[in-house]
Amino acid sequence: METNSCLDVASFAEAYGMPELLEEAEDFILRNFQGVSTTLKFLDLPANKLLDLLRCDGLCAPSELAVFRAVVAWLEADPTERLAQAKEVMTGVRFSLMTFKEFREVRAINLRLDMLHDIRQLGPHREFLLSDPDQCRIRRPKYALVLVGGDQVVPDVGNRLPSRELWFANSLRSGTGLVKSMEWMVLGEIPEKPRFRHGVGVMGGQLYVVGGQFCRFSPSLTHTRRYDPMQDKWQRLADMQEYRSNFTVVVRENCLYAIGGDTDITLNLGSVEVYSPDSDTWRFAKPLDHALSGHAATVWDGEIFISGGFNSTYQCLTSMFTYHPERGTTYLAEMSGDRAQHCMEVLRSCGGLCVVGGVCKQRTFYADQLACEVYDPLSDAWSAFTPLDVPHVGAASVVLEEKLYILGGYCQEDYRETRLVHRYDPAHWHWENMGKMPGPNTDIRACLLLLPEHLRH
Template sequence: MLLSGMRESQGTEVSLRTISIQDLRLLVSFAYSGIVRARWPGLLRAAQAALQYQSSSCLDLCQKALARSLSPARCLALLPTAEAPGLERLRGKARHYLLTHLPAVALCPTFPSLPAVCLADLLDSDELHVQEEFEAFVAARRWLAANPETQESDAKALLRCVRFGRMSTRELRKVRAAGLPSPLPADLLHQLMVEAEIPGQERRREPDRALVVIGGDGLTPDMAQRQPSRKVWWARAFRCGMGLVRTVEWGWLPPLPAPGRFRHGAASLAGCELYVCGGQDFYSHSNTLASTLRWDPSQEGWEEMEPLCQARSFFPLVALDGQLYALGGRDNGIALSSVETYNPELNIWRPAPSLPSPCFAHAAAVLEGQIYVSGGCSGTGQYLATLLHYDPTLEKPETLLSPMGVPRAGHVMAAVGGRLYVAGGLGETGDLLSFEAYELKTGSWTHLAPLPSPHVGAASAVLQGELLVLGGYSHRTYALSHLIHAYCPGLGRWLCLGTLPRPRAEMPACILTLPTVQHMSLIPTGHHTKPAG
């Protein structure tokens, strides 16, 4: 307009009557810098402006930033804006947050302003993620108490979205004790409970990505002896039955080559290729492996790639910038400080800068494009509390950070929502249930709700914003675990999601994109009705 010969290009002023000064300044600044400088309310306004004036790149940036910093209050504020065409991705993120954080959302001061149709949609969804169905009733009751003008017919329609038929006897007693807020008639609740289908329709969540569990130390089918596993499972769906019963639908991916392995590393590249390396195929020190395996959807089985430079077990494998990093571990009973990096395009492992000292049974995670390593055992078998930032591009790659509150090994560590979470493992006192989080900005650790049960040598993964801890064993009883516990940072609590097909320990878990596994001809495991325990 200003450079094309139109009349506006001839004048000294241009009048723009349909755009505010703030929106114009924001869009022009973004056009030159590619940056939106704003806090959360400003980001919401920027998204609205970008949508109105069709700045797709600015809108994409704002949606990503808004989705990363959701909270109950922000989600409720976001819903009216996210209904606009063009904000479908942001609306989906907000809805998923509401479905997975309903107890916290119901406590928010702005919760009563949520439209009844939106609340009914949440309560009626199979994907509603609550510890027990009673929490859905509590949310509906709190909304009705804050909106006493609601017609009885509308209240009845809302309460019918609560699945009373899924409730245990204990939950039903709590419902009767709570009752309905006035002025709703007391017999309405009894009528709804009598009308409810028994057993009620289960809630069933199908994640947008696939959780994959690879190999591990397990038991033979007759439970007579331990045996390294070849099995590779992926979780199709998480199901909530009656009361506290939780089950997982599992399917198979192609098994690992015989005889299986445990204490190995695994990682996915771009969410569609799965790499497995190292570990052990039996229980003596001489059974440590160096082989590397690769699987992608175009293959019926696993392809053997270039082996590690050094055999290793008890080590983490992480992916960063399209490369794999195998950090430390143990070989022939000796702790290692060496690090190797794998280039998938060249199919070659190369040495990388070493860790400051030998360690094994440690954990590693990638946060904001950086590798962090925690805990483990030293070469003398001492439990470590260290946390270090490992940068493979530097000659001296390690930077020691604030140590964990508890020395531990055989634990899990994962990055969720800008923090590092460390859970479980083994310490000087035996099984550890302690759970702590590290904040990069402050350099400090915070102790959180402990694990419900021991998970030494467990697998971990981050799925839909939750930290999952799978399997492992108890050092006190040496019993293998089949439980899957999930921690939701927004609720600050652990939930049991169900069980593995069989008890497993010393195995990794990875996340793949759904198209990678959906087309596979998979066989369900049949473990669909086992209580979570």
């Protein structure tokens, strides 16, 4: 799917009754609205189709001013025919979400259209606009960014308070200068005990929470829990066959894969277990070539990619390989630097799989790894991208609307918590400060969930 073709794909899917393809195309259009709005196909949209897009809460744009500019371009493409539709189409622009500075541009634009006369006389926070609920709704991504569990770093290990809470980012707000803020809300709690160094995965719209620890010196767990956000209910499922913490969980072909990890403080694992939701069972798959913990894993086009981590002597690794449950390990080009306790996510707009944060080994001690790299599976090669300004060791990560979020963690040098969210935008090649984290934020896990609307308003 590309910005130049997605509208054609949506039209094709609608014409030939292909609802799944239509949903995928419409989601792509909403996620990439700013790019799509610059295409010739966008300028040919019928007014009703454009208005359907504008009225979606999931429409992604850097500001409501960008939405307004897209509508202006659409109107100017054929002003003679579209004058009569202009006022109705402009109702899809949420002027109440604009700042006064942005609204000055709206008032300054002279399209010689009568329907703009009333808008120019208004400010974004006038009573007329605020009386319309549609004008006040914040645009949000279709999927919510959810944080699960986590620990905190304090000098007194005995007083650490791991978290049971699930938080979700309800909205994104502009802040002072270059800093933005995320509005965090509590979604619920993990049953029974807190959890950190655990694994999470999402299948069928439901959240799976696996293994981990419930306090710093507790043994690793085998527990598996499933959360249904639509019913707001937890269910206990079959336990894993081995105790695991500091491991990875990925979803492939409607199964969960629990890969490696620590079984206690001094012993890590090379085993892999596969969970089938149909039979509620865990089974062993082909093991890794060596014991591994503190690594990162993700899925690209059906293949499981695994990077870095600690080996059995807790040396940081530079390795990158694919794992198959029957064929096992296939080694790929190595990273330029070693790392463990890091994040890896697929970011196609950046060219492949991005590795970020973690620690590296310098002589006899661990140090913060600030360098960032991206792996291109087509060329089997690595390249550097913008390094971090702030350490993120044991952080969480997700990709939302083709931007990479890295959340929380700590600094290896002084064990100070990194109570910040940073977002990488490949279009501008820089990291943005998105504000503070909620609650404990070390050894947390993050995912994207589709939440019921009553929780998000």
